[in-house]
């Protein structure tokens with residue numbers, strides 16, 4: 045059975061062109077880029093090229109603003125710890141309630157080291173209240189870390205506006221752009237973002253490689269100490285092949301961004317509109333306008349997400365869910381709860397995330413397979429529209 | 441992805457006995473849509489034999505919740521209510537060739553729905569508003585009572601709070617009730633330890649007890665003393681007191697007396713599970 049892969053916010057396939065670029069560096073070109081011989085030197089040149097490719101995609105002023113890391117999570121940790129250690133007199137941090145655990149759990153840890161953390165709330169559409177941010181900022185605020193786009197709902201925050209507000213108050217502004225890079229155009233030269241995290245495996249590069257953008261002149265304290273690599277800002281011998289892969293993927297992404305905005309968006313919209321039209325009692329979770337072009341998060345009332353995923357999986361369709369049961373926790377995702385998505389929809393929420401490899405035929409298959417799955421599960425459910433129990437038992 | 445058994449996947453893909461019996465003799469409803477799973481069980485019961493003639497279910501929940509409900513209906517059909525009431529959540533999980541630990545609460549939901557249905561048939565109301573006397577809600581997030589927590593701990597021999605959460609959901613929301621769960625768990629574990637100890641004591645005859653004390657002194661204590669050029673002799677056993685005489689270097693080392701007595705007492709207590717005290721007798 046061919047897999048229809050609609051879980052690209054979890055991870056993506058390595059683009060074939062990217063793999064081609066990487067292969068020699070896993071094989072015969074194994075030199076250490078720090079070595080004083082040309083066998084290593086040729087590798088160093090490729091890494092310099094990758095740095096340029098990443099800088100180009102981000103619209104950075106200089107390749108020197110790019111620090112390669114081992115993943116998005118490391119970039120997030122390095123940014124937050126780097127900022128608080130660079131401003132030891134400041135004891136306050138601001139983030140949002142809907143961040144990825146890479147930021148959320150780092151911020152939840154910091155009170156143990158004496159920091160005060162403000163978690164900004166979101167409204168029903170998953171958007172921030174910028175007044176709440178303004179009110180929370182103080183001269184004591186070391187760093188504000190707000191994600192560019194949400195991995196579960198695709199909701200995009202007004203990051204340039206947020207950066208301007210933060211800079212006015214003199215704090216460092218970091219954004220976890222792991223889900224945004226490669227999907228929407230960025231131009232860091234024109235923005236006031238100080239630090240930005242990205243991750244290779246979300247944009248058709250391999251897993252286990254990422255980058256941290258660090259604006260020139262920003263105070264920084266390295267997260268990993270050791271050798272002089274990455275200009276002394278991140279020690280450790282480079283993950284050469286993956287860094288070259290990340291560079292190649294960024295160059296490809298730059299070329300494909302227009303397609304994300306048209307082709308991918310059109311397929312996402314087709315999927316979303318068809319599901320809403322054909323399946324009653326469904327809703328889209330998250331701001332439908334300010335949203336990544338590849339993501340839709342749909343809540344199916346009266347059924348549970350894991351059951352939907354298992355049935356989709358039986359038909360070769362890969363998606364994900366914010367329901368409690370899929371995470372091993374007992375409550376729906378923190379993002380859906382922060383948005384106060386009604387429990388009836390949260391438990392039955394499914395995220396479809398497309399990529400430029402998604403075909404219209406695949407979308408048509410998903411649309412036709414999904415309806416009978418939901419019907420079947422609703423027929424089993426005591427809350428199904430045909431059941432007598434409906435509405436009686438919904439309140440605890 | 442969960443590692444579900446083939447049996448779980450079979451009952452999920454092809455659930456048995458889905459639906460609602462018209463004019464049922466018993467209805468058991470458990471859970472709600474806020475908690476993320478809910479089960480409605482309806483039964484047809486032969487009033488004279490109390491045999492379950494038919495069982496149907498409706499479930500809102502994940503794959504293992506649907507499979508557990510389907511398994512439950514298969515297990516109870518044809519059984520009398522007395523027989524069915526003996527089914528535990530463990531039986532349901534075993535029937536499905538096991539469930540992932542984090543999903544055991546699905547099997548508990550099955551057992552609870554059955555309990556509710558049987559109570560409903562017998563005219564006992566168990567709605568959350570009319571809890572039996574003395575029972576109280578421990579986990580507010582998921583509405584789990586102390587009785588339920590204790591029952592599941594005992595049935596499944598649970599030993600950790602995380603397990604209780606996996607089996608009952610209690611403590612899996614805000615987590616504020618975790619200390620209370622811990623206390624219930626500690627209470628039960630303590631009782632079980634005491635039960636085991638008294639069983640051990642009861643089984644032993646006086647002669648066996650004396651032999652065990654002798655053996656422990658021989659094998660576990662004398663070698664230590666001998667290594668330091670000392671030794672001991674068992675003088676008498678009177679109730680919980682064991683009288684010993686110290687020989688050799690032990691004898692002339694008064695500062696050691698206390699530790700030797702404590703050391704011997706502790707060893708004997710571990711082996712005999714009773715409050716034994718070793719006492720040194722003077723020449």
Ligand SMILES: Cc1ncc(COP(=O)(O)O)c(C=O)c1O
Pocket residue numbers: 053054114115116117118144146191193194195220221222223243244245252253254
């Ligand atoms: C928004 C966001 N931030 C951070 C990460 C973590 O990236 P990585 O898996 O490379 O550590 C992810 C993906 O898992 C993500 O979606």
